[in-house]
Amino acid sequence: MTEAARDGVARIAATFNYLLDNRHPEERGPYSIPEIALGTGVSESTLKGMKAGGNDNPKINTLIAVAKFFDVPPDVWVTDKPLEEVLIDRDLHNAMRDAGIESIALRSKDLTPDNRKLVADMITVARKSQGLDPGEVGRP
CATH class of the missing domain: 1.10.260.40 (lambda repressor-like DNA-binding domains)
Structure with missing residues (x-):
């Protein structure tokens, strides 16, 4: 061989x-x-x-x-990409297709950095209200 x-x-x-x-x-x-x-x-x-x-x-x-x-x-x-990167890309792609997440991302693309931070802060508040870890990235 x-x-x-x-x-x-x-x-x-x-x-x-x-x-x-x-x-x-x-x-x-x-x-x-x-x-x-x-x-x-x-x-x-x-x-x-x-x-x-x-x-x-x-x-x-x-x-x-x-x-x-x-x-x-x-x-x-x-x-040639690291395997972990390929899998993160796949999981992100799958999550983006899920229940309106893609819409949130697309609608925030033209926002200023300050307004994107505001959206991220609102998501943190929403995660806390559901008893989720505010810093943890959700799994698809």
Whole structure:
């Protein structure tokens, strides 16, 4: 196996393991390999190979199915951007589509910095009124 191929296998394993450790509902632990297999149609042996870095040529359909399962963009496997940045971008995009948040952001884009701060302060007050941590960024 060439060095480039080894790097690719290592990257897929690192990405898959990151997704396993970090992309699951807050109220539960990581998904199991059998759960992912059931949710994607990808065999457990293929998923175990990806996890261990032993699958040196996963099919594009496999990578797309696993990305879809974890609700991440398919290019997560090949991007040069740091993985955390890709996932933050995806979560922000999903949150923006949610219940009027996009509208709030778009309507505030032409405001002065002072007025944007005023809007941010109002959101802090609203979060406090709901018993939410005023400084915490909400999860989509």
